[in-house]
Each structure stands twice: as C-alpha cells, then as structure tokens.
Amino acid sequence: KAGVTQTPRYLIKTRGQQVTLSCSPISGHRSVSWYQQTPGQGLQFLFEYFSETQRNKGNFPGRFSGRQFSNSRSEMNVSTLELGDSALYLCASSVPGQHYGYTFGSGTRLTVV
C-alpha cells in the first residue's frame, strides 16, 4: 500500500512569495495533519483536516492555511513568505482516533531566501 506522498520534496522561494505544498494520504485515511519542523522550535502542529473540514489549528499566523479535498488529498499554503518559514513541512495521515498514530510523509523542505 502506498505511503503518504508529499510534493515537492524541495522548494526554494523568495521572501514575500507564496507557496503551496501538497499531500496525498494513505488510501482510506481521511484525517490529514500538517507539522512544521525547525531546529529551533522542533515539531509544531499546524492544522488537521478530516472530511474536508479543519478540526484543529495550531498557533500559527493567518498566512498559513490549508484545505482538504473530497479525495482526502490536502494542500497547505503559506503567503507572504518570511525567512523564518524555512522548515521541513511534514504531512501525516491517519484513521481517526487517538489509538492509531499517524503515518508521516518524507516532507517538503522549504527554503526562503
């Protein structure tokens, strides 16, 4: 069974631009979450989607947004990029419920210059 697929793997953007990252969950997984990983802040929760609805959102500015489509694929968007947005962005999918854990993709490495 295919894993969680994130595209692109690497991205270089300029300050002020916007970026869209994509995540395809494991087939049958309807819950998709996004995390930001940086050396300074570690792993931080961005948001979670289930059945096209955002169920939970982390403490990030409104420049960070996301959505989920009817096939459970998800995208996240960051507008007006700042240097501090440089990070590894990880997507994870799961069957709903706390007992199952999340399966992560390999991530998108975003570099803002």
Next chain:
Amino acid sequence: GNSVTQMEGPVTLSEEAFLTINCTYTATGYPSLFWYVQYPGEGLQLLLKATKADDKGSNKGFEATYRKETTSFHLEKGSVQVSDSAVYFCALITGGFYGGATNKLIFGTGTLLAVQP
C-alpha cells in the same frame, strides 16, 4: 497543557550497548503514547505505540512501557546497531477513540542517537 519531556542528546553509544532514552509526559485524560524515529533527510516513522497504562509497545528490538504512575514512556533496546543512529521523538495524543478537538500529536524535542562501530 499537554507536554512531553525527553532527555537531551546526543546519546553516543558503541555497537551492542544498551540504550535507554527517557520520556515523561503531562497530559489530561488518557493519552496514547508513541515513539517516532527520523533518519537523516527523512520524515518520521512510527517505531512503537501504547494506548493504555501498562501496555508495552515493541518493534525491531525496541520496547517502551506506558507507566501511568510515573507518567513515563522510556525507550529501551538491548543491543543497538550502527543502523539505529537517528533522532528519536516521544509523542502523545489525546482526543478520544473517535477523534476530538485535541486530536494532535505533541512531540518532545527529540534525542539524537549516534552508534559507533
């Protein structure tokens, strides 16, 4: 609020040594507990999990026991290999069986393990 504390790294061991990485947590309710591993340039891989008190999760020679009385979930392996070199993250999630408002993973800061031949 919910939080996870894990021992600072790096942890440097010789091959075949015994490994312990400490993890303690603070949580309301009854969290599920996880260990994830991250190899260089990769995403996170679920290593093992435990969903209730006294459960023992195990995988690839790694073990961790959910201790509610000490709010701990320490990771152990009897004999590490060079291929175990990675960053290990302890994490918890709350939210109920069918998911809920707090259904998100809370991670520790990660512990770098370096195993030397």
